[in-house]
Amino acid sequence: MVNIAILGYGTVGSGVVEVLNTNRDSINKRAGQEINIKYVLDLKDFEGDPIQKVIVHDYDVIINDDSVKVIVEVMGGVEPAYTFVKEALLKGKSVVSSNKELVAKHGAELLQIAKDKNINFLFEASVGGGIPIIRPLNQSLTADEIYEITGILNGTTNYILSKMSKEGLAFDSVLKEAQEKGYAERNPAADVEGHDACRKIAILSSLAFGMQVDFEDIYTEGITKITDTDMQYAKYLGLDIKLLATSKKVDQRVYARVAPMMLGSGHPLANVHDVFNAIFVKGNVIGDVMFYGKGAGKLPTASAVVADVVDAAKHLERNIMSFWSTEKMGLMEIKEVPTQYFIRIKGSSSDMNVNVQKLFGAIQIVQLEEIDNEFAIITEEEAEGELNKKVEQLRALTSEDAVLSVIRVEN
């Protein structure tokens, strides 16, 4: 029997208890022993709930109980999670976490402690909810040099963009509906501004490249500026707009970026709709692989947490995760990153064509019949800094409000 303690009885914590109860026999068989929930740490008592008898309010009870071998941290947020997790690892207890903020910020250090203590710090659920991606990166793609990871890593924004695309609705009204349905938080900033995806791609990049990628260094742009008109152009062009979190090697340097992108329909990620997430990986020998599933939700996330608990129970005194070095990886500046821009421009294309051609060359003009007094272009690939300069010059040559929107393109 292995005793575990769960820190936090919120959505994920109660999901973990539910999964352990629902599939008890098969889970214990795979773990090779019974997994016993000895404590659940929470501020509340949960009176009347069967969990009440194992609820404790004081972390010291858990940390000082030598019979507890695995700690499940599902509280979220950096503190007090970081203090609790570090203390547990230093005491020789393996930790399973679903906490992307914690892993993005302190993953390298916590993995190193686990390695030193010959125990484990596992965090499959911190990225992509139920989708197996951390373990495959760590154990299945070991023959490859990875040179790209691109993911749809946030279900809320993917739901919003899918709905805008399908139904031609505006961002605000879809967001409101998503909030009513519980698909978006009352304060949606972490999702719609891209911060959630940013932490997740920081974790994936660090694992793929073996060095610390600080999430603060990742260029991050949300989806709040995407309009229904942008979607109309995307559809006309056979493209779809997705919030993509990318980390990519160009020559021997790496860039990382979170931004809405117009994506060609041939890309495997273009078919990932609604709240689904997917992670696309390119390796130098395996080629393209993709992992797809529910990126959030109580039970899918709990499934990933419990799979980690099984692995921790099977390897109580043996470190199995490769670690990423605490050495910081310098990223390319966003202005150096090669990209293509889709640009919507106010005015008549015939009036503007001279200026557009002067700046961007003889590129195709996109004109939608149903939209008056504007047109769009897709530029050639160039460094973002250069493209931005040209956008500024276009404004200078015409008017300050001539550029209606700029969206990156991956075709």
Place this chain on the structure above:
Amino acid sequence: MVNIAILGYGTVGSGVVEVLNTNRDSINKRAGQEINIKYVLDLKDFEGDPIQKVIVHDYDVIINDDSVKVIVEVMGGVEPAYTFVKEALLKGKSVVSSNKELVAKHGAELLQIAKDKNINFLFEASVGGGIPIIRPLNQSLTADEIYEITGILNGTTNYILSKMSKEGLAFDSVLKEAQEKGYAERNPAADVEGHDACRKIAILSSLAFGMQVDFEDIYTEGITKITDTDMQYAKYLGLDIKLLATSKKVDQRVYARVAPMMLGSGHPLANVHDVFNAIFVKGNVIGDVMFYGKGAGKLPTASAVVADVVDAAKHLERNIMSFWSTEKMGLMEIKEVPTQYFIRIKGSSSDMNVNVQKLFGAIQIVQLEEIDNEFAIITEEEAEGELNKKVEQLRALTSEDAVLSVIRVEN
């Protein structure tokens, strides 16, 4: 340093050597030691090739060399692979195999020997080429009870069906082109008759359900009868025809089947085109997950083999694969399996309607403008045996050649 021996220097074998050379540093780092190819067993000498100096023709040299810890079996076919692999495991050497015939037929026994010897028998490359699926099933989906695995497991047939769908061509002409391009074998039976997919779904089912699923028991139907006219109907209905290998729990019983299916465009597998493969898994807590990538090819397959070699090298004296029991799993008979049929019927729908309605109820008639003197129906879901009886009755009521085609539907 860990010495390995590779059995067979064909496409996959030479790919393994290439991958080990290309990514030597990162692979050795992940394995925690240098991986050294001590022998390659092949009938030929490969004169002038750098591999020549490690070529041996006699397996005894390898089996009797105690310094060889990992055997890589990439010969294919049941014999002599089975004899060689069993002998190696009994001698305490871990084995990595890409051989679906071997694993489908003897996987349970070989896993048991590896377990008894506390070594490993790994076979990630036997299903889905480079796609990580065996290890995720074994280590990532451990919190779940799996109740469905459905895969596009054969790249050749997926290429043919994709091309037929996209270009409206007939099966024979696409097959011929695929053969010229090297996407299909000169003798294409193993692919187009579904035998390859059958072995792969036997392996996945055995792992998912933990019991022996004999490939001989799996109902298998290939794609040779699919016509361009069938494709026209599918398109009209918003469906696509894919060769699906499925294993599914219905109540507490399991059925397994390989057959071309008309698939709704909302299904994640509907977007898997050309030579790509994908495996879709449903668990009782994780929900839907899908794994996507190149299902064959020299380097993707070698990538999976080498990842297994890394794992074997890291666990030289520790068994890490769960095993499937040698106990045979009884499958549902195909006639008991619930399904829907798409049926193309010769004649005029108005003449036939009375008989059709009598047998299948008031179902919708599908009539394509461009095709004369035939129509189609999609039945309600019913056991295959019952549906087959009705198809026979329809023939009896009308004429022997009235039924032009029958394809299962998953909408």
